[in-house]
């Protein structure tokens with residue numbers, strides 16, 4: 001059933017296949033990578049009249065927002081739920097509407113969109129702050145003061161993030177002023193670890209575990225993550241979770257026509273080998289086939305490790321200081337991903353529009369440490385289960401009588417490093433056996449909660465950090481770019497404009513991870529590049 005060798009190719013191919021003779025320059029800007037951040041930057045620039053080419057190495061567009069199909073099923077990779085898109089006035093929704101020409105539609109998940117299991121107990125995260133508060137008080141009636149203070153703090157942290165983002169948009173002197181202002185205004189706890197802040201509010205470890213039960217959304221347990229990322233994610237989902245109708249690939253499908261507006265294009269199979277630097281400026285890129293594509297603006301959506309560690313000529317990376325700066329940030333967690341298909345509908349199978357977060361203990365850090373020290377014998381401390389076919393009202397039109405399930409669990413790159421130089425789909429029996437072992441362990445956790453699925457699974461496959469590298473070029477399989485620890489939020493260089501004229505960054509390394517976070521990175525990049533037009537764009541999205 002698990003077919004890690006001889007895998008059939010996916011039939012989903014969004015974007016145009018690159019050939020050197022299909023390039024139609026001159027372009028105003030080149031974007032390396034078609035993640036949601038790269039596509040957002042490109043669509044915003046196109047909206048401002050620019051001709052932009054997006055170059056994506058994968059066979060389909062979208063980066064972590066791509067979908068793939070196999071054996072009559074379709075799965076998304078990095079889009080299980082998006083927050084803040086239910087109401088038309090939110091920043092995330094306005095931005096999605098802008099870049100997709102209003103064509104991307106959303107389906108709400110169940111009110112209790114996230115269910116946190118701690119051992120045998122379960123706790124729901126419920127849509128709307130009022131209902132969420134009531135749900136928390138039901139479980140923790142004696143913690144009212146701490147819960148109310150918690151809501152105040154995540155709101156304050158999200159507000160503080162506005163200034164942190166604004167600083168990234170401004171040129172040096174103004175940015176320094178905003179930084180000062182932001183430091184003066186920021187509460188002292190803002191960039192402490194999530195655990196430090198929560199332990200200052202309550203001693204109730206179970207409550208802390210429930211409040212931080214979404215830690216997998218940024219990849220760092222509460223003792224390591226900044227309270228800023230915790231707050232942004234918690235706020236993002238306060239009004240519930242939503243799923244793109246038609247699946248994650250609808251994002252690229254609806255954004256590409258906006259990019260094409262002024263003659264722009266998004267090419268797949270378009271691997272960029274190097275950023276071309278002449279006279280100290282970025283002037284274009286060299287493709288893997290040797291073709292040079294030139295433009296006055298080069299935007300990298302490939303993440304800072306790729307941009308400065310691989311794409312920039314080494315001498316330039318060293319001289320500019322960026323190679324050293326990479327030592328100040330860490331790669332985020334890597335994971336195992338399981339993709340499951342069943343020949344029955346979500347409704348018949350009783351699959352919910354709720355994400356399940358299965359934790360073995362409220363001691364998130366301890367259980368994770370014990371697991372990494374002894375993965376054979378320790379239980380997997382976090383197993384995340386999501387039911388995309390239940391969330392997508394259009395799924396059955398494309399795949400009648402079928403259902404899909406996705407599972408994500410921590411899985412370090414080290415476990416698979418010995419096969420890193422082997423080709424995808426042909427890494428050999430030992431690798432396949434290791435994957436099979438993990439698949440069975442994860443399936444057993446699924447059956448604990450959904451015993452009706454035993455014997456029903458028609459197809460499954462497991463991705464490892466090597467798959468993440470192969471498809472999205474994250475060398476250690478990191479799924480959220482950089483770690484969101486307090487030190488990350490102190491890095492002034494994580495912003496759209498680099499010190500190399502003509503070279504810009506975009507995507508999740510600029511502001512934060514998450515689809516909405518990477519999009520805001522995309523918007524920020526377009527704003528910084530576009531002068532007065534950019535200022536209007538900033539006003540339109542960031543002022544309200």
Ligand SMILES: Cc1cc2nc3c(=O)[nH]c(=O)nc-3n(C[C@H](O)[C@H](O)[C@H](O)COP(=O)(O)OP(=O)(O)OC[C@H]3O[C@@H](n4cnc5c(N)ncnc54)[C@H](O)[C@@H]3O)c2cc1C
Nearest residue numbers: 033035036037057063064078080081272479507508514515
């Ligand atoms: C398993 C998983 C689950 C997730 N779940 C959620 C969720 O439910 N909700 C949510 O909001 N977020 C989720 N995320 C996070 C979210 O998907 C990412 O933060 C976001 O999509 C990152 O977007 P990005 O623009 O930074 O670029 P990426 O999506 O990282 O794309 C970068 C692109 O650059 C391309 N590239 C790299 N190098 C080159 C090169 N040399 N030449 C050409 N192209 C290149 C890559 O192929 C890739 O397509 C999840 C992520 C993962 C992995």
